[in-house]
Amino acid sequence: MAREDAGPDDRNAFTRFFDRVDRTLSPAFASPEMAPEDPDDRSQLGEKPCPVCGHPMFEHRVDESTSNVLLECPTDERLPERAATGPLNEFGMPAGEKRLEKIRRHEERYGG
Ligand SMILES: [Zn+2]
Numbered sequence: 001m002a003r004e005d006a007g008p009d010d011r012n013a014f015t016r017f018f019d020r021v022d023r024t025l026s027p028a029f030a031s032p033e034m035a036p037e038d039p040d041d042r043s044q045l046g047e048k049p050c051p052v053c054g055h056p057m058f059e060h061r062v063d064e065s066t067s068n069v070l071l072e073c074p075t076d077e078r079l080p081e082r083a084a085t086g087p088l089n090e091f092g093m094p095a096g097e098k099r100l101e102k103i104r105r106h107e108e109r110y111g112g
Helices: 008-029 040-047 097-110
Strands: 061-063 070-072
Antiparallel strands (some): 061 070
């Protein structure tokens, strides 16, 4: 029996199946009503202080000429780095909550 002889019903079942899949999925793919972009978003971002120098972000120059986008601060001044007072993790960074918990447990067990 040739494949074409399978009858039109086969094809219709197939088509119906995909019609149903289509109907089921289309709400997911249909672009939902996009929330209107908050026009203030950009300006608020621009007024946020830079974490490096403390100047507003809009004063910065963004160098996108390379694949590494560079942010140029308008000043050479740098905010002082927050001194780490607590224990450090394996990377020399301030230890996270998990690590602190581990240290606490270790100290309880072995007496600091
Ligand atoms: Zn900066």
